[in-house]
Amino acid sequence: MSGIVGWIDFRRDIGTRSDILEAMTGTMRHRGPDSAGVWLSAHAGFGYRGLDTGAVEDGGLLARLDLGDAAVALVVAGPIYNTGELRREVESAGGTPRSGATCELLLQAYLIWGDRFVERLDGMFTVAVWDGRTRRLLLARDRLGLKPLYYHGYAGGVVFATEPKGILANPRFTPRLELSALPIVLQPRLTMPGETPLVGLREVAPAEIVTCSDAGTTTRRYWELTSAPHHESFDKTAAHLRELLEDVVGRQLATGVPGGAMLSGGVDSTSIAALATQLLRRSGRQLDTYCVEFASDPAHFTPTELRPDVDAPYAAAAAEFIGTRHHTLTASVADLLAAIPATRRARDLPGWGQFDASMYLIFQQMRERSVVALTGEAADEFLGGYPYFFKADRVGRDTFPWIGDGPRLVDYLSPELRDVVRPEQDERDRYHELLARVPKLPGEDPADARMREVFYLGMSGPLAVILDRKERMSMAHGLEVRVPFCDHRLVEYLWNVPWSMKSTGGVKGLLKAAMADLLPAGTRNRRKSAYPHVQSPQYDESLIREATWIANDPASPVGWMFDTARLNDLIGQIAADQLSSELPGGASPAHLLIQLVEMRAWIEENGVAVR
Template identity: 65%
Template sequence: MSGLVGWIDLQRDLSRHGDVVHAMTERMRNRGPDGKGTWLSPHAALGHRELATSGVPAHEQPLCVETNAGPVTATHIGRFDNADELRRDIESAGGIVRNGTDTELLLHAFLLWGTDLLDRVHGGFAFAIWDGRTRQLFLARDRLGVKPLYYFAYPGGLLFGSEPKAIMANPHFEARLDLHALPIVLQPRLAMPGETPLAGLHEVPPAHVLTYSQAGLSHRRYWELTSHPHPHSFEKTARHVRELLEEIIGRQLSTAAPMGAMLSGGIDSTSVAALAMQALGHRAPDSDLATYCVRFENDAEPFVATELRPDVDAPYASAAAEFLGTRHTTLSATTHDLLEVIPETRRARDLPGWGQFDASMYLLFQRMRRDCTVALTGEAADEVFGGYPYFFKPEVLQRNRFPWLGDGPKLVDFLSPELTALVKPEEDERERYAQLLARVPRLPGEDAENARMREVFFLGLAGPLSVILDRKERMSMALGLDVRVPFCDHRLLEYVWNVPWQLKCTGGVKGLLKAAMADVLPQATLQRKKSAYPHVQHSEYDRMLIRQASWIVNDSQSRLAWMFDTERFNELIRRISANELNSELPGGSNQAGLLIQLVEMHNWVDEYQVSVR
């Protein structure tokens, strides 16, 4: 929920630059349509846009406490799921809490414990605290990176914001593509935590606190997974998973704002909706839940089943909604609808997007926002419980590379010789893979199969999960909708992380989750094969991608043409047009979908006037 911005400059008087801080704050208007505020001081300025999700008027942010040694000021987005416990801890330590907002709790907790407060808070959040007593800025982000926070450092100062657009509103920032980052532009799942394609622009990595002062920048990781033997039987493990999910979803429902949930009819979203209905029923027997699904105009035509998308969501979603008793809406989207909103999805990101995959989610959230301010989603369950096909393919898992990458061509393979020599795509990929493997929390004495599966889960919790969370967060907050992700609660992840693979997959794909939820789900959901977030199967969209990609690499007016080996790329386009790629592509994409990142990169560079040389 909401958006924050800030500007620290230790060499100039920022109280004279309120117009710039106001402009940065206004760029966050979509994230916070219900209120705004700025705070200025000689060397620090903070701004905030508020989305009210508590059913009461928005509280003032940024929030400042004056101390004898100087002001301490905070601004915050997201929520603390354990706010009640945090309040009790603060009051037990002598603090006096008045209105109990998360920002007030954050300030009190900081005054008591400094950045060690991060060990005490749960939820999806990001915050900025300026400590005028020590002239230090602290930026922090939740453990899994549910909520975003970007920053840009320049000599003597630092800019930060919930989205790049806030930083772009400051004249100190110039949008320039880092050519070394081309691999993550053309395949975003490869991005390392904190990495962006814009020179000098970074994200605070998940589970990190950043400190900025006269001495410069420093980072500290405040949380990470640890590995230890799992003590429970399958039955006890399933019961504990259920207990955790009930508690997590119950806490994330604690709002007076209108609530909804995404519902595809798969195990993940149906589990969330089922437990939400259960929790709502305990609070008020006559309460209901609004659920939503997206379908495409041509779904009625012969559907081409794929391994990752074996069927259409809408019938399963409707059946699940009837079983659960939710108030269900199916949004029907045309190809024209998708194409029409793709520019809006790009502006929601300020970075290269995902074309139709962004657009269909944007349209779904747009429909949900008519009824809801807050919604729940089942995303991240595949990464936590092991739901993708590659988890069950020994021949893929044995490869010493990213298992989700597939075996097909990659756009980065078609860079010009000049850029290939600079970027070194194969070496870059190997280095990224090695860096992540070096961070895997090992369990001494673990057998080879479980040790490899631990690696595979860790790899999926890096780039692939961040791609999913980024899309969800940007598309929803562009519309002022706060979407919460119960499967990203760190306590659930800490527990399931140490469950041996043989228990996770008992009973098949996500067998552990199915066992935990079996008594509240319809049989059709329990028996349904894994089906990823849908994409439109339409020749018009595919032809558009092919036409645009061909223009980008061949036309002298294209700002990206120089980047690619034209002859080799044209051969790739010919093979895609002739349907000759018999390969497994990342995310289960169809052949033309391989070109989305190139097309969106071009459109982003053009619209944002990003310097590419």
């Protein structure tokens, strides 16, 4: 539901620079093709592009109220699922929203509760408030970080936008690579909340409120997980999980008109699609479901631990069982390669090559019939669906359990850059910083305490990668994809369900027990299969060819960063199929080069300074 931008300058008059604010707002057109709005005063300006999801609360995303000589303005992006409850609370406290629009309701909530109004919101959202009375800007993001919001502070001002391109449209920001951030460029799963690879660019972290004034910037978290003993039996836990999922899907269906859902035939997506189908059927509507397959699968698909089979047959069987109108997208390597430049534009930050491209293409197809859709993503992070959860040696390592034992691209940097980056120490520091944030449960069994840490590590960088990809690739088409498994109440509950209960009956046994009556046998008995990636010599060759040029051509903008001989050796091993190490995300050896290729393209296409 839209993209937002803003510009605050505490010291200079920007009231005549509507051209800049309009340009910033225009960069969000793809996110909000249905409406637009701009508000500009002497020291503050907001803009938005809106997406009409069919919700009665849509009606504009920017609200403003003059209080004496000062204006208070608010702009919001993303759906709020509890507007009914919030409206009753606001009216009981004496607030008087001037219309039914969500932005007017939130503005009244801010006037009553200050920045603590954010704690009352249930949804996937970002919100900005300019309070002319105190000359302060407030930026906030939903608890799980489902909607993005970036900001850049400069001497005397702040620029913010849903996507970096909105900030890039303001002359106050010049993109420059932070060389010490190369580890997260070359392995985005290591990214800490709020971190970006550009100097001076931050992302509002999940569950964070950022307050900016002429005196500086402060941040605070408004939501944290809390560890507590779990006393319910397995059956009661499964029943509670089912109740929560039914409520979450119901809330998300009630806000807007979801008509589509991703369906792989696995337990996560089938559970969400089945619940949505039940609810939509009551109003005479049918759910459209979507799956992706690759034209190269018949010739080149090889089962792996993380992707033991092809989704399409399971998805079709699940769709027939639950009664959806099903669509399968068959993507060729040529389709993927043609889409990749658009995926880069959707991100403004280094992308994921074909992993982005297939999702971009399926969301493009979904947008032909739907404005709002659902996905089963993120269940693995909260219920323990990945193979490493079941491997004692991986869980027991004093490092990220998802990292694998293969080479890291950062290890192939030049000696000079390695002295700056210190990759081994950087990885250890990130790991131990996250461990220090894990909410402890006093007296917890050491094995259970370690599994709590493992879940927390997966709910950090790796989850952000999944959610970012989903959000950017869908909103590139003006499609809003909602993630029921990321409802904060559901996450809070699952956080304290012990691993032994989550895994009873095998991978995601608890979820299978909760949803048993709505799942076909093929889904219940299927092994975990991650989001598909293409297996194609043609695609691998394109990566190897591009990586070879990056490493050896003097015109390469990033070749100087690497130890040429060692990087060539790695590329040679991949080309000769001599690399058999386990890589993060179950990637194939050639896919290790994606971040190298995407980094080069990102730097060139966005004019990022690197020296």
